[in-house]
Amino acid sequence: AQSVSQHNHHVILSEAASLELGCNYSYGGTVNLFWYVQYPGQHLQLLLKYFSGDPLVKGIKGFEAEFIKSKFSFNLRKPSVQWSDTAEYFCAVKLLSSSASKIIFGSGTRLSIRP
Amino acid sequence: ETGVTQSPTHLIKTRGQQVTLRCSSQSGHNTVSWYQQALGQGPQFIFQYYREEENGRGNFPPRFSGLQFPNYSSELNVNALELDDSALYLCASSSTSGDRLTQYFGPGTRLLVL
Numbered sequence: 001a002q003s004v005s006q007h008n009h010h011v012i013l014s015e016a017a018s019l020e021l022g023c024n025y026s027y028g029g030t031v032n033l034f035w036y037v038q039y040p041g042q043h044l045q046l047l048l049k050y051f052s053g054d055p056l057v058k059g060i061k062g063f064e065a066e067f068i069k070s071k072f073s074f075n076l077r078k079p080s081v082q083w084s085d086t087a088e089y090f091c092a093v094k095l096l097s098s099s100a101s102k103i104i105f106g107s108g109t110r111l112s113i114r115p
Numbered sequence: 116e117t118g119v120t121q122s123p124t125h126l127i128k129t130r131g132q133q134v135t136l137r138c139s140s141q142s143g144h145n146t147v148s149w150y151q152q153a154l155g156q157g158p159q160f161i162f163q164y165y166r167e168e169e170n171g172r173g174n175f176p177p178r179f180s181g182l183q184f185p186n187y188s189s190e191l192n193v194n195a196l197e198l199d200d201s202a203l204y205l206c207a208s209s210s211t212s213g214d215r216l217t218q219y220f221g222p223g224t225r226l227l228v229l
Binding site: 004036042043044045046049090092102103104105106107108 | 148155156157159160163171173207217219221222223
């Protein structure tokens, strides 16, 4: 069965540290890829998305992600985190052979930033 | 703000009862999906409606059902509630453009089943 894995359940960083959150998926076909963020008490917000073309995509708030097809990965990065980046981050994959808009989510990574 | 609204924000029910959750899609979106997010987990796809018809379903039993109305608002109905149904229920609307799907999520309804 298709799945999305986020291996880091909880990441703790100091302000100004660099961030990389891992995301791997198991599906051999064509995919759309997403990162969503859920700030405390708020709803899911789209950070960035990949459909096709340049595998390095830039999103809001200084985040970027790189799609590496050979590794089935779509890792999220930010060169310098801020306290306000404290949130839950979800990687999601849409399988393009599916006629329905089914997106499979990872279990999430909780990011805590020490001020 | 995504323009997707959900009601109610919180709800408490007891086992065996039935519940209806509501969602208003973002203007111009004709597709709505529902997700269940258990505590500490990522959202799990329940089903999707496109132009008032269900066109995709995840691994949820038939007691989870839905409706989409001509104005593209939507309902999620759950019958015979079980304790494990306690979760955050998310609605997401989208305007598909070929394969370039982008979904916008509402704030969710938190359901507690006692």
